[in-house]
Amino acid sequence: MPELPEVETSRRGISPHIIGSHIIDVIIRQPQLRWKIPTDLLSHIQSRQLLSIDRRAKYLLLNFESGTLLIHLGMSGNLRICPLQSSVEKHDHVDFIFDNCLLRYTDPRRFGAILWLGLTPHDSKLLSHLGPEPLSDAFTGEHLFKLAGKRKIPVKQFIMDQKIVTGVGNIYATEALFMAGISPIRAAGNISTKRYNRLAEEIKVILTEAIKQGGTTLKDFVGGDGKPGYFQQTLHIYGKTGSHCPKCKVALKSLKLASRNSVYCPKCQK
DNA sequence: ACAGTAACCTGTTTGC
DNA sequence: TGCAAACAGGTTACTG
Numbered sequence: 001m002p003e004l005p006e007v008e009t010s011r012r013g014i015s016p017h018i019i020g021s022h023i024i025d026v027i028i029r030q031p032q033l034r035w036k037i038p039t040d041l042l043s044h045i046q047s048r049q050l051l052s053i054d055r056r057a058k059y060l061l062l063n064f065e066s067g068t069l070l071i072h073l074g075m076s077g078n079l080r081i082c083p084l085q086s087s088v089e090k091h092d093h094v095d096f097i098f099d100n101c102l103l104r105y106t107d108p109r110r111f112g113a114i115l116w117l118g119l120t121p122h123d124s125k126l127l128s129h130l131g132p133e134p135l136s137d138a139f140t141g142e143h144l145f146k147l148a149g150k151r152k153i154p155v156k157q158f159i160m161d162q163k164i165v166t167g168v169g170n171i172y173a174t175e176a177l178f179m180a181g182i183s184p185i186r187a188a189g190n191i192s193t194k195r196y197n198r199l200a201e202e203i204k205v206i207l208t209e210a211i212k213q214g215g216t217t218l219k220d221f222v223g224g225d226g227k228p229g230y231f232q233q234t235l236h237i238y239g240k241t242g243s244h245c246p247k248c249k250v251a252l253k254s255l256k257l258a259s260r261n262s263v264y265c266p267k268c269q270k
Numbered sequence: 271a272c273a274g275t276a277a278c279c280t281g282t283t284t285g286c
Numbered sequence: 287t288g289c290a291a292a293c294a295g296g297t298t299a300c301t302g
Contacts, residue, residue: 002295034278075295109279111296169295
């Protein structure tokens with residue numbers, strides 16, 4: 001499920017229901033996620049007020065008076081608001097119980113994470129090495145060009161590296177490269193500033209549009225308000241290997257990069 | 271510094 | 287139809 005737009009959609013969906021509320025209890029049914037959920041988590045946030053929810057890259061940062069709780073949705077996680085005493089399904093691993101509702105974390109593959117970062121969250125190893133936010137002014141074609149240097153790594157892997165720019169996952173990397181007309185296997189160090197400007201622009205456009213549409217619904221992703229995302233209807237080539245390129249009608253091809261499927265148009269992307 | 275791969279999990283799709 | 291392999295939105299950690 002979650003690339004940046006899905007995480008942002010979750011943030012916006014859950015925020016109005018729980019910001020300002022206090023944590024009553026935390027129920028951990030399955031502590032074994034990517035890393036074990038700290039056993040003393042409740043002691044950090046019990047009776048504490050949730051002040052705000054930020055997003056950095058694909059991490060959600062729940063800011064309490066006492067410090068920051070990090071939540072990552074991994075490949076298959078989702079967060080949603082439920083009434084108190086909602087019945088529990090398989091993979092509903094954690095409930096954060098507030099005064100009037102609960103925030104439920106569900107994650108079949110358990111690639112996500114729930115960690116306590118305390119009062120200096122940005123010193124955390126997970127956050128301190130991240131590149132710029134793609135929708136910020138710090139993210140530009142110049143930035144990409146500069147970091148690319150002479151690197152030989154395929155550009156698709158380059159823009160999916162969270163140290164280069166955050167929040168661009170397989171779907172949006174595929175789409176942005178298509179829109180910019182750049183082959184996913186072109187060496188990162190072999191792309192002009194001009195083409196990187198175009199790529200940075202396309203990344204911004206696509207992410208902005210995807211957020212506007214509530215994220216991409218794959219499998220059973222729903223935003224924090226339970227509504228599905230509609231961006232999938234807008235995808236141009238992701239998941240469409242073999243069908244006609246929307247620009248030139250040539251059959252779309254795909255290849256593996258770092259064991260991730262990469263769809264591209266052999267004619268439009270050079 | 272860089273590039274490539276294995277690893278963490280379960281559910282669904284694909285292929286024989 | 288049945289079963290096993292392949293594959294899926296992410297990221298770290300390890301290897302050479």
